[in-house]
Amino acid sequence: MLHSRDSEEQNQCIRNDKELVLVQLRKLKAQRTQARAISQENLVKLTLESNATLKALKKIVDKGEKILKLAEMCRKFETEEEKVLPFYSSVLTPKDQEEIEAQSLEELSQQEELAKVIEDYMGMENFWKRYNKVKLELLSLQHRRTQLLEINEKLREMLKQYLDGISVSDEVLSQLNPLFIVNHRSNLPKPLSIAQSDVQPPTTYNIIEAAHVISNIL
Template structure:
């Protein structure tokens, strides 16, 4: 029989001891668990009773507090309604103003937003323009230099023009003095012409009074020349008018009616002068015949010394016998006068 070794004996003792301790601990655990269950049950019963007491007490207090709070809430609600009513009545105008300000604020907000966008765009445009300005400033430096050079040239030309202006001003001053003198002389001449025109108008009014009915109806007569006489005048003046003469004739074409009236008056003056001469001759002859008749019926030394057809002695008178026209050998043809219209002559002379 083999004897156990000391190591095996100690291990077995340890295992037995371990098992005993395990059984002991299990018994302790079960006892503790039983005690815990019992104490838990008792605690639950005690807690349940305390909870019921507290619940009942809380219900009573809750009911009391509820009634008290309902009274307080009703009182507070009534006060709140009164305060709300007073506040509403007091702040009605402010509420309306607030609503208006709210709408205005919304509009202002939108406008501010639009203005901000616009400002943003303007800032972008300003930055762009600044870049352009810087670029243009660099480009304009050379142009400014050229303009300065041109300015110097313009100043030189300006000084030259000022000198020329001074000379022109002195010349214009002299011309103005000359023009003033000539204008004064012209005014005097025009004044004389106006006086002459007024005199002509007065004479025209006087002449108008002496016009016949035919002259008033037909103031401008046609040409007094027959077609044959007109052709003869054109043959006598075959020269064509030159360019200068044609221009002068055009300038005087408006005076044709005047020259017609003037020629008619001149012809009438000549006719009246011729008629006056004839009447003066007839008057002279009548005066001579009247004188001879008066001398014939009176007897005096002066009458007897002169020729007297009534003084007849032995059927003879002292008046010499006049030869008859048939006995005279020198027959003179009747005098022919060619009448040419003055307006026609003037149109070929001017």
């Protein structure tokens, strides 16, 4: 009896150990499956981000090549002065520049994010100088173009009035025309004093001196 009891206890211990091992094995399998799923998900995410990064970098490269081509094209249209001195000098005095820099530093100290962004673009100061110069010239040309269009419109109107004055058509005859005179009368409205009266205009006569006639005959 004692031997059978010991055997039963040993068997029970073995079964308990087996259950523990099986539970541990299930946990390890679950962890392995979960880790594999996470790795697969990370791999997919990494692939997508890598493709997106490659596309973004390609766009940047294409944009850089386009900028270089445009720079080469613009170089042909630069004046001799712009080729020699591409960056104009500031018209501010050293004192004014110091005041502006101090004011800018004070404003940037209050906005840390803006200060970081500006610090990243400090190397593009010369670029912004040329860009702003071109913008100012563009605005000046647009303003001049507007002025020329207004002048052109006025000249067209004056030319139309002149052509209407020297041409004869139904449209012109139906309008007031100071150059159109028939039987000593124009189609312009008469003054109020003459329109209200029935007085006929005086008859005009051509008078030729006798001396002038004789000189032409002889």
